[in-house]
Amino acid sequence: MANDESWLDRFVNKLHKKPKPWFKYFGAYILVPIWARLTPVKRLPGGARPAIQPGDNVQSMMNLIMPLKRENRSPIGRAKAALAIAENRDQIFAGLDNVGTVHFARFVIVNDNICMFSFYDGDFTNYIRDFIATIGGAFNDVVKLVEGGDALIPCEENVEAFIQWIHEHDLYQVPDTPTDFLRDQEDLNGDKAVSPVNDDLTLLPRKLVLQLRANANVSLGSGYRAYPGFSVAQVRKKLELGW
Amino acid sequence: MINLADLQGNILRGYTKKPHVRYLILEVAEPGAARRWLADSVSGRNGVPQITSGDWGKNKPDTCFNIGLTYEGLRALGTPSASLKMFPNEFVEGMTARAVKLGDVGRSAPEKWPAPFNEPKRIHLIATIYAEKVEQLDVDQERALTDVKAFKLLDTREGYNFPGDFVHFGYRDNITQPRFEGVPDSQRYPDRQPKAPLGTVLLGHPTNLEGLMWRVPEPAELGHNGTFNAFRVLKQDVAGFERYLDHAAFYLFVHPKGGELLPHGDEEKIGKGPSRHTALREIVAANLCGRWRDGTPLALSADAPDPNENLTNFDYVGVGDARCPHGAHIRRCNPRGGQIVQRIANNSRRLVRRGVPYGPPYDPANPYDPAKPYDGDEPERGLLGNFIGASLGAQFEAMSCDWLNLGLQDPRITGSNDPISGTNDPGTSWFDLPLKSGGTIRLPGFPEFVSTRGGAYMFLPSLAAIQYLADLR
Numbered sequence: 054m055a056n057d058e059s060w061l062d063r064f065v066n067k068l069h070k071k072p073k074p075w076f077k078y079f080g081a082y083i084l085v086p087i088w089a090r091l092t093p094v095k096r097l098p099g100g101a102r103p104a105i106q107p108g109d110n111v112q113s114m115m116n117l118i119m120p121l122k123r124e125n126r127s128p129i130g131r132a133k134a135a136l137a138i139a140e141n142r143d144q145i146f147a148g149l150d151n152v153g154t155v156h157f158a159r160f161v162i163v164n165d166n167i168c169m170f171s172f173y174d175g176d177f178t179n180y181i182r183d184f185i186a187t188i189g190g191a192f193n194d195v196v197k198l199v200e201g202g203d204a205l206i207p208c209e210e211n212v213e214a215f216i217q218w219i220h221e222h223d224l225y226q227v228p229d230t231p232t233d234f235l236r237d238q239e240d241l242n243g244d245k246a247v248s249p250v251n252d253d254l255t256l257l258p259r260k261l262v263l264q265l266r267a268n269a270n271v272s273l274g275s276g277y278r279a280y281p282g283f284s285v286a287q288v289r290k291k292l293e294l295g296w
Numbered sequence: 297m298i299n300l301a302d303l304q305g306n307i308l309r310g311y312t313k314k315p316h317v318r319y320l321i322l323e324v325a326e327p328g329a330a331r332r333w334l335a336d337s338v339s340g341r342n343g344v345p346q347i348t349s350g351d352w353g354k355n356k357p358d359t360c361f362n363i364g365l366t367y368e369g370l371r372a373l374g375t376p377s378a379s380l381k382m383f384p385n386e387f388v389e390g391m392t393a394r395a396v397k398l399g400d401v402g403r404s405a406p407e408k409w410p411a412p413f414n415e416p417k418r419i420h421l422i423a424t425i426y427a428e429k430v431e432q433l434d435v436d437q438e439r440a441l442t443d444v445k446a447f448k449l450l451d452t453r454e455g456y457n458f459p460g461d462f463v464h465f466g467y468r469d470n471i472t473q474p475r476f477e478g479v480p481d482s483q484r485y486p487d488r489q490p491k492a493p494l495g496t497v498l499l500g501h502p503t504n505l506e507g508l509m510w511r512v513p514e515p516a517e518l519g520h521n522g523t524f525n526a527f528r529v530l531k532q533d534v535a536g537f538e539r540y541l542d543h544a545a546f547y548l549f550v551h552p553k554g555g556e557l558l559p560h561g562d563e564e565k566i567g568k569g570p571s572r573h574t575a576l577r578e579i580v581a582a583n584l585c586g587r588w589r590d591g592t593p594l595a596l597s598a599d600a601p602d603p604n605e606n607l608t609n610f611d612y613v614g615v616g617d618a619r620c621p622h623g624a625h626i627r628r629c630n631p632r633g634g635q636i637v638q639r640i641a642n643n644s645r646r647l648v649r650r651g652v653p654y655g656p657p658y659d660p661a662n663p664y665d666p667a668k669p670y671d672g673d674e675p676e677r678g679l680l681g682n683f684i685g686a687s688l689g690a691q692f693e694a695m696s697c698d699w700l701n702l703g704l705q706d707p708r709i710t711g712s713n714d715p716i717s718g719t720n721d722p723g724t725s726w727f728d729l730p731l732k733s734g735g736t737i738r739l740p741g742f743p744e745f746v747s748t749r750g751g752a753y754m755f756l757p758s759l760a761a762i763q764y765l766a767d768l769r
Contacts, residue, residue: 102396103396103397103697104396105401106721106724110697111702111704111710111711151639151640152638152640153636153638153639154637154638154704174710175698175704176397176693176694176697176698178689178690178693178694179638179690179694179697179698182505182508182689182690183638183640183641185508186505186506186507186508186640187640189507189508209507209508209509210508210509211511212508212509212510212690213384213385213510213511213689214511216385216689217385283710284637284704284707284710285637286637286704286707286710287707287710289707290707290708296637296707
């Protein structure tokens with residue numbers, strides 16, 4: 054396979070093996086842009102990937118990053134976002150209770166983004182759909198402040214588009230293992246049979262660099278637990294809290 | 297009241313008097329000719345079988361004929377891209393792209409599906425013929441394929457409803473379907489479940505989730521009154537299922553709490569003679585399904601099948617934990633009004649199910665394929681299933697990935713898969729048999745009794761939509 058490498062591939066491999074001090078500047082400002090142009094990489098979709106063993110599909114992670122509209126990128130705009138959450142506090146608690154599959158949810162403002170981080174059980178689309186059905190109004194108050202949100206309001210009547218939008222704003226979860234990362238990349242490109250030369254695992258960082266160029270914010274891994282996964286209802290039942 | 301004449305008949309009717317069913321799996325050959333074929337299928341002109349609507353008037357059709365289109369089929373027919381963009385993601389991506397969610401992994405993985413399902417993008421339209429006799433299927437197939445410029449026949453699949461509505465695993469099926477608001481209840485059977493809103497099965501109508509509407513592809517004549525169908529070819533390992541019942545019966549025979557499931561002396565109540573082993577087999581079979589093999593629901597008759605018991609008029613509200621296992625197949629697929637984790641989801645994932653067995657009936661005396669008697673292989677048999685609902689994502693997929701597999705709806709079954717149709721691995725699978733004393737006996741080691749051998753997500757257009765597609769230029 055080595056014979057199939059281009060001069061650029063060979064050059065980069067050589068640098069990668071014996072990095073020079075100037076390489077990081079050369080790489081960041083010249084090489085990576087050229088390389089991305091020659092090898093376009095699609096942005097990988099966000100969210101937890103369903104596990105093949107269905108029992109593993111509990112305590113999945115959502116990292117939703119929603120950029121505020123340009124006019125809201127100010128202390129006042131950020132305060133409006135904070136208010137939208139505070140005003141819907143009771144609804145959010147009621148929603149968590151009725152959806153029944155959410156462990157934790159928290160809202161964070163980071164650099165003109167309003168973020169929602171949560172841990173949930175089961176399928177992502179079911180989680181979001183049930184949430185809309187339960188507290189769609191609270192989502193509307195948040196979404197109207199963020200870029201691209203107007204087209205989704207009211208989310209109760211744009212369920213499919215809303216779920217897709219959330220999916221697109223949920224951070225890609227970079228798998229812990231290189232083979233899983235390559236699988237994601239191949240799935241996205243529709244590649245099944247033939248792996249191009251630079252899919253060699255030893256060159257994985259190159260693909261990761263290109264993905265991180267297309268996708269600046271990612272989650273590293275899918276979350277780490279100190280104990281095996283349990284569903285919300287299993288925890289509540291065990292603690293005799295009702296479910 | 298819904299205009300039944302605008303709906304394809306197979307959505308709300310079971311065609312129960314037409315036991316022979318053939319699926320023609322078609323690829324558009326020439327879009328113009330295919331559109332003319334669609335126009336002829338609406339009018340019944342030029343020899344093409346006429347689409348059977350939901351309104352038969354006074355004349356019952358001799359045969360019934362219905363169609364479903366894949367996303368690729370809509371594209372091939374020239375559907376405008378603005379309309380295509382309004383179809384839901386799961387339909388656009390197709391069944392093979394949703395494999396992990398549906399449990400189509402391992403030997404069920406799409407990479408292992410035989411032709412024509414190994415080339416899903418070539419499957420554009422699936423036409424279904426329903427008839428009393430096989431000869432009628434042949435006649436309608438010939439009529440449907442007369443114009444070779446319209447469609448290329450990729451393959452067929454054929455099934456036959458066994459007498460008494462029994463299916464391969466030996467259970468009685470086709471017992472109940474959702475009843476819908478605004479639709480005359482032709483079957484008039486009692487059912488404790490509430491009538492489902494029409495939006496459960498048709499686009500453009502209110503859904504069961506208050507305030508939520510599914511997107512209707514525009515123009516309105518294309519999307520309104522249409523619905524979606526998950527067509528599945530499901531292979532069933534009947535010999536494996538019967539072997540498992542044997543193993544489980546032996547296990548219970550010696551289990552110290554086995555007597556709670558079947559008190560000594562009660563064997564004949566099960567209706568299979570005096571053998572304790574045979575009676576225990578039937579108890580296991582009933583618990584795995586949630587119905588005795590004659591259809592009697594465990595929720596109504598937990599100790600023995602009862603031919604006088606109503607088959608449909610039951611609920612899980614107030615049913616003690618010992619009557620029907622929380623993990624039983626019919627309870628997993630439709631928990632009715634019973635307590636579930638996702639409180640708003642009761643009755644929201646219901647589906648119209650149209651299934652027909654394929655392959656020869658199982659013969660316990662000759663379980664293996666007569667063509668290959670030494671291979672230990674069963675002849676292929678299974679179910680050609682249609683799971684119809686207005687949202688594939690909110691109904692079929694939601695039911696499949698969170699309830700059928702995973703068991704998220706009840707903490708007592710979370711982490712286990714459906715014992716009959718789940719993606720089971722003998723090393724990790726389990727099922728709890730409830731006892732009247734309050735405990736359970738855990739059965740381990742379930743293999744995968746059902747594996748997927750093909751399928752496609754289909755859009756079932758209204759009659760107006762078929763005419764709209766026929767008129768595209």
